[in-house]
Amino acid sequence: MTKNIYIILALLTSILFSSCDSFLDIQPVGKVIPNTLAEYRALMTTAYKTNQFQDKAYSEMRTDEIVISSDRNDQSSFSAIETWNDLNSPSGTATFGWSNYYNAIFYANSIIDKKDQITEGSKEDIEQLVGEAYLFRSYLHFILVNLYGQPYTKDGAPETKAIPLKLSVDLEEVPSRNTVKEVYTSILSDIQTARGLIHQKEWESKYLYRFSVPSIDAFEARVRLYMGEWQKAYEMAEQALAQKSTLEDMNGEMLPNNFESTEMITAYEFMFSVSSNKACLVSPSFLQKYDNTDLRLTKYFTAPDEENNRISAKGGEAKFTCTFRTGELYLNSAEAAARLDKLPEARARLLQLMEKRYTPTGYDNKKNTVNAMSQTELINEILEERARELIFEGHRWFDLRRTTRPRIQKELGGSIYVLEQDDARYTLRIPQEAIDANPGLMN
Template structure:
């Protein structure tokens, strides 16, 4: 029997005993494949545009600008979570709303009437599983304890939402249990997908290629080095790179770039381009004269400090996964696999050859060839910081999943007073605290 799918106005997720605390504003009963496609599209459209906030939280940029703009952003940069000044917020209810849509599709799409030759029930169902996995993965990396193979079976993760049941109680699953579910959803999604690669106009939808790329990322975070390496290596022949040495390369993080694999979420914001400047920790990672990315991504501001052009308000900045990340996954994972050190160096050099001026590339290539595995890992992480700067929350997630270093930010506030803030090594704030409203409405989330 078909379930009634509510078109919802979402207020607070995980009230004490509810799946969702919602106010129904209408209802439809999807019966056809095209109607379920529309329902899943609503789920895709729900994905939050929040990752620019993680650029402030990491060691990349610091807020500047007007008093109001500075006041709304500085708490993100100094890890002051749940501040009353925050006008924006890290997402909590919206990812679960996307999961709600995915679960609605999963529950009933295979009973739908086929009314189109352009889409299949299996493809839509596969995408729904992958969207659910993607949202759980995002939430885990925001609010779950960073993955540690020795403690993941007991570390707190996030609640899993796997069915529509307003009576069930929601508590936090362990980090390992969440990963197990993510992998199960990825596997089921891949089994069902029928589209090898989506057309450029609908790259927000999962395909076999983007599903494999997403799995490679998750395997890397889960420290499954050989699995991550193999997945990335399988993808590389289909992952062209923008050649910045040609003088005509497109921004590789633009949805029109041939590097784009999945374009699901808008990660840029005018808050980045108008109200931030680079921190030395990011600027000093570049050789500004010889790295084409520096001039492409940053500009010298009126105050003599570099400011981002990358990550600004641009609807084309929606690339969630792209070719360069696959090269970096292949390189990082290979360092950890016995006998693959030279392969790791090759993958890194293949990326750098398209990003650096020729003479500097040859110099860097020689240096990389001499590196030990430990030195190469440091270089790969620095390269991820350069290549993926301000993009998709990568830097914050990389800091979390690796050594969680001390971060010291010295900055000038809106009153021209020098301030400083410190995130200690392994600081508990590497895990973002749950929203106060969520824990008040569902005390079980505190356990």
């Protein structure tokens, strides 16, 4: 890497630690800017690294999966998140990211803005890089709208205000909040643009954090599922599975969210740190979803401690880095097919996953049960299997939001805490510091 790139990255990295009046909390890069493909690739690598925060882990704490440990430090950091106390959370409570997303989006926008001026690289490699920038921007907007906007599938939600779209490098612009529908329209537009640019079908292990051709289909399948567009969700999931369909066998040692797993498509997000993983005990009621023929019971969780508590065996280490994997695609395909009343197709995809997750006896029982299910029963079973399979991977909160937004009750320290059916707290409040910087975010 040249000295010039080090200067560029130093200037750009300083964005993260500087303050300014903009609600995005980002500053321009100054007069030293990248020019070559190598320099812009270094910038994109910085963008990927910028988004190493734990919002999906924090969102899981709000679900029925997790109970925060009684450790004083864990309670100080996470109890308000666990109990949906968003208005009066005490000092020391972990905070969801906001400006971090926009910092990372700024990097992507910088690449997109200068895409026709990148030098010293092949047309194919430049297009790949720019395509990644589009998909990256799209993905971060997707996370933001699912944290701070109403669920697309809720009646009337597409027309409600959500988050600002940031599609330019203009730091003087103070954008207003876009509607949920506008954000999703932009997400799909960026995905479509990325389709015409990304050509890399698979990355070697050390570059698995980068987006590839299967990443596009996997991402669009998830987006369409969240929108309730079942036919497109099914088509995209099947298109992705046509490229990669391998599944881990739970009789082996490899966990499917390990970046080296045969299931891995994109290993971008690090969900749980050592401290957050240690703080999150698996809810006893959630553990009841696993029967004794389910191989994941001993693979996804640690053995019970002296107080009969278990924590996730799927987090707390850098090797558990995962954004898209085939196990989710089987479930996306199965759910979309079931909702389309394509029951044979839905059963087939669900059972293919189950065969790798249960003992032979357990699988035979599941097969008989699944094959006898009605459409409604099958959809419910797929959602339950989704909960079991994707636990601690950042899906549960979003899945609850897009489906039934159920009532959740937690009894903690002798007190009862309730998230009511369709509670407003299923959507996070935009951080107060962002509102203070841009009061227009209240509108």
